[in-house]
Amino acid sequence: xxxxxxxxxxxxxxxxxxxxxxxxxxxxxxxxxxxxxxxxxxxxxxxxxxxxxxxxxxxxxxxxxxxxxxxxxxxxxxxxxxxxxxxxxxxxxxxxxxxxxxxxxxxxxxxxxxxxxxxxxxxxxxxxxxxxxxxxxxxx
Amino acid sequence: xxxxxxxxxxxxxxxxxxxxxxxxxxxxxxxxxxxxxxxxxxxxxxxxxxxxxxxxxxxxxxxxxxxxxxxxxxxxxxxxxx
Numbered sequence: 499x500x501x502x503x504x505x506x507x508x509x510x511x512x513x514x515x516x517x518x519x520x521x522x523x524x525x526x527x528x529x530x531x532x533x534x535x536x537x538x539x540x541x542x543x544x545x546x547x548x549x550x551x552x553x554x555x556x557x558x559x560x561x562x563x564x565x566x567x568x569x570x571x572x573x574x575x576x577x578x579x580x581x582x583x584x585x586x587x588x589x590x591x592x593x594x595x596x597x598x599x600x601x602x603x604x605x606x607x608x609x610x611x612x613x614x615x616x617x618x619x620x621x622x623x624x625x626x627x628x629x630x631x632x633x634x635x636x637x638x
Numbered sequence: 639x640x641x642x643x644x645x646x647x648x649x650x651x652x653x654x655x656x657x658x659x660x661x662x663x664x665x666x667x668x669x670x671x672x673x674x675x676x677x678x679x680x681x682x683x684x685x686x687x688x689x690x691x692x693x694x695x696x697x698x699x700x701x702x703x704x705x706x707x708x709x710x711x712x713x714x715x716x717x718x719x720x
Contacts, residue, residue, distance in 0.1 A: 502652060502660045509662045575663035576679045577670055637670040 509575060516570040523563035530556040581633035588629040593622050640699045644672040646690055661685050 533541075534552045542548040571582065597618050604613035647657050654672075658665040661682065670676035678686065678698075687694045 502656045508659050509664060510659075513664070575667050576682055577667040577676050578664060580676070634666075637666060637675050 512573055513570075513578075516566070516573055520563070520566040520570045523559065523566040527556070527559045527563045530559045577637055581630060581637065584633050585626050585629040589622050589626045592625045593618060596621060639677045640674065640701055641671060642697050642699075643668070643686065646692075646697065647672075660689055 530552070534549075534556050537552050538544045538549050571579065574582065600609075600613050600618070603609045604611075643657075647654070652660075654665045654668045658668045661668070662685075663682065667676065667678075671678055683694050683698055687697055690697065
C-alpha cells in the first residue's frame with residue numbers, strides 16, 4: 499500500500515479554524531449591534547460620547563468580521579467556493595427582487611407595518627443558509 | 639469531464655480522506671470529482687497529475703473528443719472542407 503503522509507495543517511483543520519474565527523467576529527459584531535441599539539437608552543442615557551464610541555467599536559468589529567469572512571473564502575477549496583458563490587448569487591438576487599417591492603409596499607401602505615431593514619437581513623440570512631445547504635447536499 | 643481518479647485511488651489503496659489531505663481539499667470535493675458532479679480547476683488538476691506522476695490528459699478525459707484527441711473544431715473543419 500502506497501501511504502500518503504497527512505499534512506500538518508490540512509484543509510479541514512484550517513477551514514475549522516477559519517470558521518471559528520469568522521463565528522467569533524460575527525458574534526462580536528452582533529453584540530456591538532445590540533450595544534449600539536440598546537446602550538444609548540438603557541446604559542448611558544444617550545450620552546453622545548459613549549454612542550460615538552459604540553459606533554466606532556461596531557465599525558471596527560464589523561471590519562474584522564469582513565476580513566475574517568474574506569480569509570475564510572480565500573482558503574476554501576474549488577468546490578466549496580463554488581457552493582458559496584452560488585449561494586451568494588441567489589442571496590443577492592432574492593434581496594433585490596424581494597427588497598424593492600417590500601419597500602414600495604410600505605411606501606404605499608399595502609402592508610400594515612414598517613418595512614424594517616432587519617427583515618431583509620433575516621431573509622438574506624435564511625436564503626444564504628438554505629441555498630448553501632442545497633449546494634452542499636447536491637455535491638455530497 | 640470524465641476522469642480516472644477513483645481507479646487510480648483504488649490502485650493505491652487510498653481513502654478519499656487521504657487523497658483529500660494530500661491535495662489540500664475537502665473529502666466532499668474528491669467525491670464530487672470522482673462521481674463527475676464537479677470538474678476541478680486547472681491548478682487542482684495539475685496537483686492531481688503531479689501526485690500520481692501522470693499527465694493531466696491521462697487522468698481527465700473530455701468525452702467530446704474522439705479517440706485521436708480531436709475536438710469539435712476539427713470535425714467542423716473536416717465537414718466544411720471541399
